[in-house]
Amino acid sequence: MSFTGQWIGTYAGPANGHLVVNIDDVGSHYEGNASVLPFSRALPSSIFQFRTPSKAASQKFSAFTTPIHPHTLQPALWEDIKGLFSADVHHAQSVHATIELKNGKIHLQGNTEVGPYNAILDKAEASGESRLPGEKLSWAGFKNRISALSKTGFLFRGQAHPWKLCTSYHRAGRYRLSQFITRDVRQLHQKLSSLTDHYFDLSNPEQNGAFYSLLQHHGYPTPLLDWSYSPYVAAFFAFRGISKSLVSQDDEVRIYLFNHQEWVKRLQQSPVLDPPLPHVSVMEFISIANPRQVPQQAVTTASNIVDIETYITNIESTNNTTFLTAIDIPASERDTAMADLRFMGITAGSMFPGIEGVCEEMKEMNF
Template structure:
């Protein structure tokens, strides 16, 4: 990394403690200090015998290049030390790692990239602590809190029965908002991050080529991943067919969102539910968000972002009836990130409406009258059978 280049971390946890193993992998965010100061992002995946991931150092000083590095531990102990040589500056134009000779003229003439970084550290249930020294005599340290993405949502509960929900939703205008239905008030989190993985560089370099190789024999269209629109359409296709991705599905229709919120809840579950059991409809002011923030559509980048995309429907018949939109992100705790931006700008981007599970049968019946069913939202045999199963067996 660069002189400031206090580079990052590797960590390991005790192999005999399964609970700790589960909390080590993931995304760690916070500030670092030392020769330089700035923000550090650490994305770690758990492998069979160790941990591997990447680190981004984002410096407060624009004259110093931000740095990317690949890290890997030798085992899973919860204290560690190691040396990393995989260090690269980040091109400020492309936002991807690059050769130092290609971009060095954009920075302080005295800035350099370290040949290696020596890292020591430890972690426990709550924190990851790191210290490092570079081959350029730079140093740094940080203590990073564990992600709270698995915790319940912090959004203020706004409970409305089905009839009031319809009444209030009718007051919203145009396509200003996106909606997402969930059968529990979990925090917003992509399916990729829910698996415990965090290293999107690995995802892009390993998962996507493998998926493309295997699926190209099964899709009518052979996706050219070098074309941004086709690349996005491919990501969206595999997302809609169950493969974990850093995408999050939304819809322009609040009623489609309600369908998905109630989809896995049976009539019996609704009848047996308690008064405090709810499904959740997230409401995202996408118009204001697009206005205030650049939509990057990048994954393996140093800059944290949540970006909105309307992908083209190549080999994906579900996009149109679901009135789908998508967010792309490199952030684990999406809700916390949005809340931070709300505080910075004194604006509200995200809210939620909770509908009692007991309203399920009434809502589903009215959605049928609107033509919103599994058969309409999932064209094909699977959707038709799901719809008829719901009708004929009254589940």
């Protein structure tokens, strides 16, 4: 078994808290980062980056630690923020750790200037069935249910199967977003600049976000998850992935409903893709050289979490609020749903302006 993955658990020591570790295989060794999140808000959170000497099942490493500003949630110098904490609170400057794979878990033991720590971490799974029970509705029942919803506050995501929520970046087996930002995006910017009418200035936050959205809408794995303000656009994407001839009576498509209005109200949102702490942040990028974004009524969540569904449901339990629900519709109603959506103007031709979309639309009608 490999260390590669996102590993989550709790640590024990002079203070107790959550620990999230992201590790990538980089050839002859592993490289990773860790977020240390104390249960007590009276203590600072921190991050550290590390690399292992080899790819053996037991590794030792040392790393410098960086505290997180409790208000901006960004890396900071301890000298600049220690006044925000009690005088008896200290922050460790370094960690010396041993990690070992045992029975599919990472066992970590570490020492710092403020004392020893230990943790057992489980691997977050990117694939698999959703554990969120979906409300079973017919296509007609879905339309009735949607008509009774509040007209604001919800985002919708359609999937051809009740899979758990996970970004394409994490499903592809990548975990350190710093590599995506500093390597992947710059490579793609170099390649795509000759193909787009607009030159994207990646130093401009709005254009940088628009470039990420362009990548997402053209199939490159990103840490973004697509949603729509329209439940019917979401339904189109759910049923679109179902083959007309291979539908089983037991198959279901899923529409996720995300109360993003309450989520944004209750949880601090990150303006960047790779903050030092776990997050799911709602982002609405401007549309530049991306004619698909507007007709799809697209909005995005960005996340550094592999199992987004579990993260959201854990937040629900501490906030006593339901943010995420789902509706499951028989896949056998595909033809009826797609015909209704066509009358609404929701077709491949309208969702994907261009030759590809028109051909898909005509294929849907004629085959």
